[in-house]
Amino acid sequence: MKLPPTVKTPNWLLYYQLNNNPIGLMDAIYQRYGDIYTVMSGYTPSYTPIVYVSNPSGIKQIVSNTREIIAPSLYGEDSAITVGKIGKQGILHIGGLVHKHRRSILMKSYHGERMLACGRRICELTEKIISQQAIGKTFIASEIISKITLQVAIEVVIGLREGERYEKIKSLYTSCNKYEKSPLFQLIVDLPFTQLDLGKLSPWGYHKYLLKEIFQFLYNEVQERRKQGDSSRTDMLCDLIFACDETGKPLSDEEVRDLLFFPILASREASVHSLTWCLYWVHRFRDVRDRLLEEIDRLGGNPDPMSIVALPYLSAVCNESLRISPSPIFMMPRVVDSPIEIMDYKLASGTVLIGNIYLTHQREDLYPNPKQFKPERFLEKKFSPYEFMPFGGGARSCIAGSFALFQMKLMLATILSNYRLALANKRPERQKHYEDQCYAKSGVKMVMHGRRKHQGHSQPLVSSLF
Numbered sequence: 001m002k003l004p005p006t007v008k009t010p011n012w013l014l015y016y017q018l019n020n021n022p023i024g025l026m027d028a029i030y031q032r033y034g035d036i037y038t039v040m041s042g043y044t045p046s047y048t049p050i051v052y053v054s055n056p057s058g059i060k061q062i063v064s065n066t067r068e069i070i071a072p073s074l075y076g077e078d079s080a081i082t083v084g085k086i087g088k089q090g091i092l093h094i095g096g097l098v099h100k101h102r103r104s105i106l107m108k109s110y111h112g113e114r115m116l117a118c119g120r121r122i123c124e125l126t127e128k129i130i131s132q133q134a135i136g137k138t139f140i141a142s143e144i145i146s147k148i149t150l151q152v153a154i155e156v157v158i159g160l161r162e163g164e165r166y167e168k169i170k171s172l173y174t175s176c177n178k179y180e181k182s183p184l185f186q187l188i189v190d191l192p193f194t195q196l197d198l199g200k201l202s203p204w205g206y207h208k209y210l211l212k213e214i215f216q217f218l219y220n221e222v223q224e225r226r227k228q229g230d231s232s233r234t235d236m237l238c239d240l241i242f243a244c245d246e247t248g249k250p251l252s253d254e255e256v257r258d259l260l261f262f263p264i265l266a267s268r269e270a271s272v273h274s275l276t277w278c279l280y281w282v283h284r285f286r287d288v289r290d291r292l293l294e295e296i297d298r299l300g301g302n303p304d305p306m307s308i309v310a311l312p313y314l315s316a317v318c319n320e321s322l323r324i325s326p327s328p329i330f331m332m333p334r335v336v337d338s339p340i341e342i343m344d345y346k347l348a349s350g351t352v353l354i355g356n357i358y359l360t361h362q363r364e365d366l367y368p369n370p371k372q373f374k375p376e377r378f379l380e381k382k383f384s385p386y387e388f389m390p391f392g393g394g395a396r397s398c399i400a401g402s403f404a405l406f407q408m409k410l411m412l413a414t415i416l417s418n419y420r421l422a423l424a425n426k427r428p429e430r431q432k433h434y435e436d437q438c439y440a441k442s443g444v445k446m447v448m449h450g451r452r453k454h455q456g457h458s459q460p461l462v463s464s465l466f
């Protein structure tokens with residue numbers, strides 16, 4: 001067996017560089033090792049080789065070879081997103097046929113008519129939340145976007161729109177997300193020996209407390225809905241309650257609770273980072289913004305969401321932003337089940353394989369001048385799913401990829417066509433990496449300059465629109 005070249009940097013340093021300068025690290029690795037390289041995880045003799053691939057033919061094998069490569073569950077017993085036994089039946093904790101089956105239930109909420117029905121609501125929520133920004137004041141784009149995506153997610157997943165329960169779950173996810181981003185929590189994650197649950201007042205215990213509260217909330221919702229027995233609702237909770245497992249038995253309340261957790265969480269992560277990057281790129285280049293506005297304005301006032309999402313330049317802008325700044329820069333790990341050959345390397349069973357989304361999107365042979373933000377490339381050429389893959393591919397591909405793109409286009413078009421925003425800083429944005437997500441370090445600071453009318457006329461923002 002012959003492994004691809006092994007990265008020489010010690011793992012602790014790699015980890016540090018990945019979190020603090022992910023793009024610099026990836027670019028340097030590519031320069032030195034090329035489009036397939038190995039990182040050794042653990043210690044000799046019980047190390048595991050992790051092979052990262054950014055070559056489209058290698059990526060194709062990783063996502064389409066289901067005979068020799070498996071897509072295992074991602075989290076083990078002591079995952080940070082579980083509390084005791086709670087959370088272990090979530091989509092990231094399960095594998096094999098059970099995973100395939102549960103995935104298909106969750107996906108119903110993000111496709112077809114369900115997705116289309118959300119269009120108007122996404123535009124309304126975007127307008128409502130962005131209109132609350134004071135004129136002339138700086139705001140952090142990612143914070144505003146996360147308010148919108150969280151609200152959309154709560155509606156899609158548990159069907160709550162307003163009221164006490166809605167406010168409660170919104171505030172729990174918000175607190176959990178804020179805490180996870182705090183320097184204190186990031187320190188605890190880096191120092192496993194500090195991860196002691198000494199009750200709600202201890203740093204690790206507080207995180208567990210928040211998770212427990214979220215899971216308890218979701219559990220109560222499941223029980224309440226079971227009691228109601230209404231199968232006509234169109235949210236994920238309803239789909240799960242009335243679904244059967246592979247043996248024909250209904251899913252248990254605990255299982256439904258665990259499956260509901262991640263889809264709401266995901267809306268706070270990749271969706272937020274992706275749209276934040278997109279706002280950043282669009283406001284960095286005036287010509288891109290002008291061309292985009294021209295295209296959106298041609299639809300007239302109050303356009304139908306379906307005509308917005310079909311706009312070619314808007315699609316190209318969103319794709320280019322997902323290409324140049326993918327939020328998960330890696331696909332989820334797959335594992336070699338029986339020996340295979342990838343790009344002339346013979347890999348043994350147990351080798352971990354990871355598709356490197358960022359480096360694939362940076363290939364000069366696919367994307368000339370890859371550091372340049374150039375939406376036109378998506379108008380000039382069609383890329384294969386192994387060349388452009390912001391949502392991964394195969395057995396663990398994103399369950400909400402189409403929905404996330406749909407939401408991204410509607411939010412961007414609503415914001416741009418109705419408001420005049422500007423970046424607060426001229427400096428290029430720096431990246432950070434944490435828990436599989438690459439995001440803008442500052443969250444992108446922006447200034448609200450007022451409301452905009454079509455054809456470039458603008459008027460002051462009316463803050464009491466809703």
Ligand code: HEM
Pocket residue numbers: 091092103262263264266267270271272274275327328330331332333389390391392393394395396397398399400401404405408
């Ligand atoms: C622009 C926004 C998003 C991006 C760029 C994104 C990207 C990704 C990527 C790269 C993966 C790994 C794919 C692989 O390994 O092949 C993934 C998995 C996943 N994503 Fe997303 N995602 C986004 C939004 C969302 C949203 C809104 C949800 C809400 C349900 C979601 C749910 C998931 C789930 C559940 C998985 C794991 C699927 C599995 O284990 O079977 N994602 N996503």
